Amino acid sequence: xxxxxxxxxxxxxxxxxxxxxxxxxxxxxxxxxxxxxxxxxxxxxxxxxxxxxxxxxxxxxxxxxxxxxxxxxxxxxxxxxxxxxxxxxxxxxxxxxxxxxxxxxxxxxxxxxxxx
Amino acid sequence: xxxxxxxxxxxxxxxxxxxxxxxxxxxxxxxxxxxxxxxxxxxxxxxxxxxxxxxxxxxxxxxxxxxxxxxxxxxxxxxxxxxxxxxxxxxxxxxxxxxxxxxxxxxxxx
Numbered sequence: 001x002x003x004x005x006x007x008x009x010x011x012x013x014x015x016x017x018x019x020x021x022x023x024x025x026x027x028x029x030x031x032x033x034x035x036x037x038x039x040x041x042x043x044x045x046x047x048x049x050x051x052x053x054x055x056x057x058x059x060x061x062x063x064x065x066x067x068x069x070x071x072x073x074x075x076x077x078x079x080x081x082x083x084x085x086x087x088x089x090x091x092x093x094x095x096x097x098x099x100x101x102x103x104x105x106x107x108x109x110x111x112x113x114x115x116x
Numbered sequence: 117x118x119x120x121x122x123x124x125x126x127x128x129x130x131x132x133x134x135x136x137x138x139x140x141x142x143x144x145x146x147x148x149x150x151x152x153x154x155x156x157x158x159x160x161x162x163x164x165x166x167x168x169x170x171x172x173x174x175x176x177x178x179x180x181x182x183x184x185x186x187x188x189x190x191x192x193x194x195x196x197x198x199x200x201x202x203x204x205x206x207x208x209x210x211x212x213x214x215x216x217x218x219x220x221x222x223x224x225x226x
Contacts, residue, residue, distance in 0.1 A: 101148030
């Protein structure tokens with residue numbers, strides 16, 4: 001697609017429910033990142049994929065959070081047993097290829113998650 | 117945990133004023149630094165990618181410099197316009213991911 005697409009745009013859920021957030025990167029982009037952004041703060045790294053391989057998941061807060069990118073394109077971030085503290089904007093970003101950090105990131109519009 | 121700091125946290129300037137703000141980071145093991153512009157309700161958009169000490173990048177009225185030895189980058193906006201109002205984020209490469217600073221929120225008053 002023309003840009004990074006995320007869905008849903010907004011998600012309201014009850015505490016304890018599982019949610020799945022989807023990211024469709026720019027076609028051909030190899031690298032895919034998930035970030036979480038609290039109101040008024042910069043993005044906080046969650047996890048990173050190169051193709052389908054999850055290279056770094058050190059930013060995932062706990063084992064309720066997981067991510068996959070099975071075919072090296074679309075990625076899903078899953079949060080199990082959601083808690084109110086999980087409420088945030090979840091942003092996906094992609095870049096063409098890993099080149100030592102010189103490739104700029106293209107961000108999606110994000111999914112605003114609210115856990116009641 | 118890598119700490120990327122930005123100052124000031126927020127800034128209000130009059131249209132036509134020039135302004136600058138700072139991104140500070142640990143000077144050891146530097147690889148790359150990015151600047152992003154983020155307008156409310158939109159996605160962050162890349163401004164500059166900087167890799168070498170002494171790098172200077174320019175895009176219209178916006179420019180940036182990099183000092184990796186002392187661990188800072190400056191972003192300059194010349195002749196600020198209301199459309200420059202946004203949050204400016206810097207991001208430091210750490211491993212294979214990027215650590216973002218908290219941003220500087222710029223408001224340009226007409």
